[in-house]
Amino acid sequence: MLSQKLHRDHYLSFMSALQNLIYQRIFAVSINTMRISNLYITSAYVIYTISVVITGILTEYVCKFDQRCECYSYNSKTEVYCANKNITDSDIPHFSRGIHKLFLNFNQIKRIPQTTFNHLETLTELDLSWNRLSYIEEGTFYGLSSLKKLSMKGNCLNYSLEIPNDIFKPLVSLTHLNVARNLLFNTNRVFHTFPSAFITSLHKLQSIEVDAGHPLSLFRFSNGYKSLTHLTRLKIDFCLLPSLINVTFLYLQYLDHIEMRNCRIQEYEVGTLPNIKNIRYLDISDNFLNDDSLSRLMKDLSSNEELKVMKMTNCCPSIVIYIPASIYLTESKIEEIYANNNSFIQASEYGRYFMLPTTLKVFDFSNNKLGIFFFGMPYLWILNLRNNSLGTYLSSERYTNSCKTELREVDISHNRIYELSYSIFHGHLKAVKINLSQNKLTDVTFDLSHLVSLEKLDLSRNNIGGISSQASMDTLHKLSKKLKIDLSNNMLKCSCENLYFLQWMNANLDMFICKHKYTCRFDNNDVVYMTNFNDVVKQLEKKCNSHTTLITCIVLGITTASIVLFAGLMFRFRWKLRYLYYMTRHKYNVFKSIQSSPTYKYDAFISYANEETDFVVNEIIPNLECDCNLKLCVHQRDFLPGEEITQNITNGIHQSKRTICILTRSFLDSYYCMFEFNMARMESIYSRNDQNILFLIFYEQLRPKDLPLVILELVQKQSYIEYPNDEQGNVVFWDKIKESLVSS
Known part of the structure; x- marks a missing residue:
């Protein structure tokens, strides 16, 4: 009003x-x-x-008959509002005729004179709620033959007094009666339930709100209700019904709507409700049912094909580990189940699977303690799992195995979710609203591609700093044009790593709602409100560009230094690396290793420059091969055709006992001669256990400053021989070489 x-x-x-x-x-x-x-x-x-x-x-809202009241007319019907005017018994207004609705609620009226309403034959609604009525005189309602709705809620009616049984008899058109909350003011702890004798004449009554119950004895609605064949709605507003027995509703067989909220119900007897065959709406919220009572109640309702709405909010405050299977009314045609604000831990026994009724459209299990939830729900429209403990379970599992669902709304907010299973929303082609707020999500890693009808994605009050997946951003961009995303009360990351996401947000700002609640934290822990998103993004872009230049220079510097260092190491150990490379090829592709063979193929490998070919052919070969029966490896004669020169050199040195180097200026200038020298040096170090296999012959006079350091070092540490180039000296020269080769 x-x-x-x-x-x-x-x-x-x-x-x-x-x-x-x-x-x-x-x-x-x-x-x-x-x-x-x-x-x-x-x-x-x-x-x-x-x-x-x-x-x-x-x-003209001030009534002419009493300035305390306000009169309004709509479609030739007058409504009079005299509510909360401190009206008492002695100054009740004298109402004019033609009134259709009269509101006298929230006043101080204790009794109503008999003639107050007898001329209001057009009155259809009368509100006397929240006064101080304790007694109703006979004839109070005379003349109200058109009255359809009467409320006397919240008064002090004392049914122990001699109130006439036919007090409501004049109300031949009454369809709704509210006499609830009249037990609140009794101080003698005697509970007198509204007498059924008062209403036996109300044959058109369809709905009644009453108080009921007795804390010390079993209660039932008396047989006076039996004649009310049109009574379909019952609301017990203030009640004490610790036990429901099979005769409680025995005379209320026509009800289709029952509300028993906050009745302290603890026990339920089998057979209490089945006699009410047409029940479509049942509310047993705010009671104290235990496991057994809940099971018995659900068993009674399981075969009721008329039941459409079942409300049991806070009906079972004691902890229930496994919800009884009967609670899902799988054999009924139920459309809405509200089991919120209880203490259920698991929606089904571990490992068991239930298919929800195909008629079920709304399933509310919010504000419980669920740790596991798994059902087949191909036809469900609304699923509410808010404020449970499903975070761990949903990180790797789904709440349904249905490949395709009819779900429109899903609420799994406030579940301590850190991560969601990738496929959790697969098959949700008709989902319009997904609520993931008040969780611990840090990123969007689950698949959104099936949410083609999504209009609102609530990610508020999480720990999301940004969306790292390019695929997720692309999917969100491709979804419904009606899609709105709420990222409020998250702490976005204003960092260079997150710049792409912020740029994407800036380009799609129309997709986001509640933007005035967006905050962003910089790397230095400064927090800004994203009231001007574009300015923040530009500031971050400028900062990141300077960082990018610095990082690029540092990376290039490190890369250059690494290349130089690598090149230096390669140069420092070039001969060792080359030797190892050719030895590996030789070992696995051509010959066996030296350790597996007791003899060498050659007694000596001759390393010389092309300018000394005559010396090798005319002097070395005759003196060493012909006279001493030694076998030499000479590249012009013994190298394998078709093989790489470097590979032939490595193989020849590796298969020879000694390597003889004919040192001349041409030798020092020759790439391959120096290659042969270094390969022989590597051979002696790594394959011959530091055994000296090099034999140096100075064919020409060379000054120390003309020699490379590696040769000069070897000359200083080990012996060498000079070619005498005279007949007498040559004899001694060749004898020493023969002796060296034979004894080695």
Whole structure:
């Protein structure tokens, strides 16, 4: 009623403002331009006149018969509001005829004189709630033959007094009666339930709100209700019903709507509700049912094909580990189940699987302690699992195995979710709203591609710093154009690593809602509100560009230094690396290793420059091969055709006992001669256990400064021989070489 009055006050203000606007517009335009058309003037005056008439009608809200009351007329029907006017028994207004609705609630009326309403034959609704009525006199309701709705809620009616049984008899049209909350003011702890004898004559009664119960004895609705064949709705507002027995509703067989909230129900007896065959709506919220009572109740309802809505909010405050399978009413045609605000831990026994009823559209298990939830739900529309403990379970599992569902709304907020299974929303092609708020998510790693109808994705109050997956951003961009994402109350990361995501957000700002609640933390822990998203992104881009230049220079410097270091190491150990390379090829592709063979193929490998070919052919070969029967490896004669020169050199040195180097200036200038020298040096170090296999012959006079360091070092540490180039000296020269080769 108060809200209706406020709406009327707002409407009057609006109409008054409209009148002033039209008035100013008409005369301002007429005076200033003098060119306004007759049609414009006529239209404006018509609108102005209508507004005056409507405002005039509504302005007369002060009732003529009593200024404390307000009268309003709609479609020739009058409503009178005398609520909260401190009216008492002695100053009840003298109401005029023709009233259709009368509101006397929130006053101080204790009794009503007999003649108060007897002339109100058009009255259809009477509100006497929240007064101080304790007694109703006979004849109080005379004349109210058209009354359909009567409320006496929140009074002090004392049913132990001699109230006439036919007090409501004049109310031949009454369809709704509210006499609830009349036990609240009894102080003698005697509970007198509303007597059924008062209502036996109300044959058209369809709905009743009453108090019921007795804390010390079993309660039932008496046989006076049996004659009320049109009574379909029962709401027990204030009640004490510790036990429901099979006779509690024995005489209420026509009910289809029962509300028993906060009745302290603990025990339920089998067979209590089945006699009510047409029940469609049952609310047993805010009670104290235990496991066994809940199972018995659900068993009674399991075969009821008329039941559509089942509410059991906070019906079972004691912890229930496994919810009984019967709670899902799988054999019924239930459409809505509300099991929120309980202490259920697992929606089913571990390993068991249930298919929800195909008729079920709404399934609310919010505010429980669920750690496991898994059902087949191909036809469900709304699933509410808010405020449970499903975080660990949903990180690797789904809440349904249905490949395709009809789900429109899914709420798994406030579940301490750190991560979701990748496929959790697969098959949700019709989902419009997904609520993941108040969790611990740090990123969007689950697949969104199936949410083609999504209109709202609530990710507020998480720990999301950004979306790292390019695929997730692309998917969100491709989804419904109606999609709105809420990232409020997350701490976004204003860092270079997250710059791409922030740029993507900036390019798709229309997709995000509640942007005034977006905050972003920089690397130095400064936090800014994203009230001007574009400026923040530009600031970060500028910062990251300078960082990028610095990082690029550092990376290039490190890369260059690494290349130089690597090249230096390669140069430092070039001969060792080359030797190892050719030895590996030789070992696995050509010959066996030296350790596996007791003899060498050659007694000596001759290393010389092309300019000393005559010396090798005319001197070395005759003196060593012909005279001493030694076998030499000479590259012009013994290298394998078709093989790489370097490979032939390595193989020849490796298969020879000694390597003889004919040192000349041409030798020092020759690449391959120096290659042969270094390969022989590597051979002696790594394959011959530091055994000296090099034999140096100075064929020409060479100064120390002309020699490379590696040769000079070898000359200083080990012996060498000079070619004498005279007949007598040659004899000694060749004898020493033969002796060296034979003894080695």
